[in-house]
């Protein structure tokens with residue numbers, strides 16, 4: 001049962017809740033409390049879960065040991081936990097990322113909560129298609145085929161009554177569940193240790209000739225965040241010199257803290273960025289909803305990639321329909337399946353938490369980058 005109270009307690013713990021406010025041009029995201037279903041799948045912080053944080057994970061999250069399943073490769077495993085392949089390579093001192101064996105154990109410091117797995121056996125019913133079966137288990141067809149392995153070696157010759165087995169996700173691992181709502185949760189919010197040990201939100205982003213900053217008073221970040229944004233935009237502009245100015249929305253206010261209507265943007269590690277529209281000049285300084293006709297996929301992907309290339313991005317919120325466009329563009333440009341599986345939630349469905357780029361509502365006209373803080 002998900003009562004309103006339970007939802008808001010969870011959300012408060014995860015630092016995501018804010019009261020509804022009137023919509024405006026700046027009311028870009030997260031205006032209302034997330035629903036229970038969204039909380040289950042949204043890219044939420046795993047800081048402060050039930051289990052003890054582990055030194056190998058910089059004491060931020062508990063350590064998880066992933067047993068490599070049939071059909072998994074490094075990008076898929078990274079995507080499953082919302083981390084980069086490079087992080088797994090480093091943590092596990094992997095010599096050859098292409099040589100991952102089924103049954104091998106990999107250490108992970110997850111950004112997406114680990115789930116138990118269970119084996120299921122499916123008996124094919126009359127009239128069932130592969131995509132219908134995959135959907136029933138919340139899998140893509142290729143995931144289903146990979147996992148079923150030899151039992152489904154020829155998916156075109158599946159008979160009614162035939163059975164095959166594969167693994168699926170089960171419940172969330174206990175250590176990664178949000179803490180039980182009790183004792184100190186409130187005190188923390190009241191501000192007792194508000195800025196204790198936190199990096200200062202004191203540097204204002206200067207757009208210069210390459211960025212248009214919508215609201216300079218809300219363009220503050222930590223020194224590191226500002227440096228990373230400048231690096232990303234610099235990389236993008238070197239490759240697309242003629243492109244319009246990058247449209248920068250809200251970051252944080254000076255000193256940090258809550259800014260309406262955002263649920264995040266409090267610690268100087270978040271930034272909203274406009275998708276790149278077709279054309280060589282910035283024709284509007286508002287965030288405009290984009291679609292396949294107005295989006296410039298080449299430049300937008302280059303911009304998103306420039307942020308990812310800092311290797312300091314924890315996640316990017318992006319509308320699922322736009323993920324699809326960028327995914328298909330990146331694929332057409334020769335991006336490997338391994339990298340696509342590492343980076344994108346698409347095509348797994350907006351309800352399945354996976355990858356660095358994930359769906360969260362109200363990101364049709366801009367994407368949101370959260371840096372490591």
Ligand SMILES: [Zn+2]
Nearest residue numbers: 029271272368
């Ligand atoms: Zn945002």
